[in-house]
Amino acid sequence: MITVERLTKRYGGFTAVDDVSFTVRPGRVTGFLGPNGAGKSTAMRMMCGLTVPTAGTATVLGKPYAALPNPARHVGVLLDASAQHAGRTGRETLTLAAIMVGADRKRVDEMLDLVGLTPKEAGRRVRNYSLGMRQRLGIATALLGDPQVLILDEPVNGLDPAGIRWMRSLLAGFAEQGGTVLLSSHLLLEMQEVSDDLIVIGGGKIVAQGSKEELLSVPGSVVASLDDVALATALERGGFEVTLHAGGGLATSAQPEQVGVVARDAAIALTNLTLAQNHGLEELFFNLTAETAREEVAA
Known part of the structure; x- marks a missing residue:
């Protein structure tokens, strides 16, 4: 040790x-x-x-x-x-x-x-x-x-x-x-x-x-439904953070089981539901060290 x-x-x-x-x-x-x-x-x-x-x-x-x-x-x-x-x-x-x-x-x-x-x-x-x-x-x-x-x-x-x-x-x-x-x-x-x-x-x-x-885990879920706007409203009403994707679907701080409960109660059919993808180490590294890293000068 x-x-x-x-x-x-x-x-x-x-x-x-x-x-x-x-x-x-x-x-x-x-x-x-x-x-x-x-x-x-x-x-x-x-x-x-x-x-x-x-x-x-x-x-x-x-x-x-x-x-x-x-x-x-x-x-x-x-x-x-x-x-x-x-x-x-x-x-x-x-x-x-x-x-x-x-x-x-x-x-x-x-x-x-x-x-x-x-x-x-x-x-x-x-x-x-x-x-x-x-x-x-x-x-x-x-x-x-x-x-x-x-x-x-x-x-x-x-x-x-x-x-x-x-x-x-x-x-x-x-x-x-x-x-x-x-x-x-x-x-x-x-x-x-x-x-x-x-x-x-x-x-x-x-x-x-x-x-x-x-360190690399990202809490929450990625979900798509037959009515993403209504699902986003229902999730926000439940206190969860939501980001709508322009191409369809949304990301939310809710766990998959929580998304399922909200969608059921709002009578919204889900077409896809997965855990949010983890960060890569490169993304984490640059996010954490951006303020202290040296800027490289192109030759």
């Missing part, structure tokens, strides 16, 4: 992370979302003991990261895949990491196989790796100590579709075994696919958090 309480980081007069609180639960993949400059990476660095908070606390498995005995045996971290030593081979990188954390050397081959780096690729210098290969090596390093928690910043960058699908399966399997996953990514469709819970940050503040189902 990761617990963040009133976490704040200021740089002079600039507040990068502003009084942030949330919990990342075991057995779940939690997506951490926000525009560039929203404070995601700074918050993750504070969780991993790399940046000192101005105020507040961040604990992993009940302790500050630095207070954990041999932290890499408990927490797997990937914050920057490009930070690996370019002159070492992939195998050397993992072997040195295994020595440092006290992991069995057998884990090196196991992790190389798990992340799909072949013996030939493992013997290649990291400077000759693609970004996707560096990501795989970074994941192998994060998993080397058999941790209970994963903190990953943009781990799917550079992966091809097959690699993204592999990453999705790996993270889901880790969570299913009781692990805790905090995952940051700009690939919103992928985050919608893999995440169980979502935390959205904008301008250094949390603007939404909860289960994916809670």
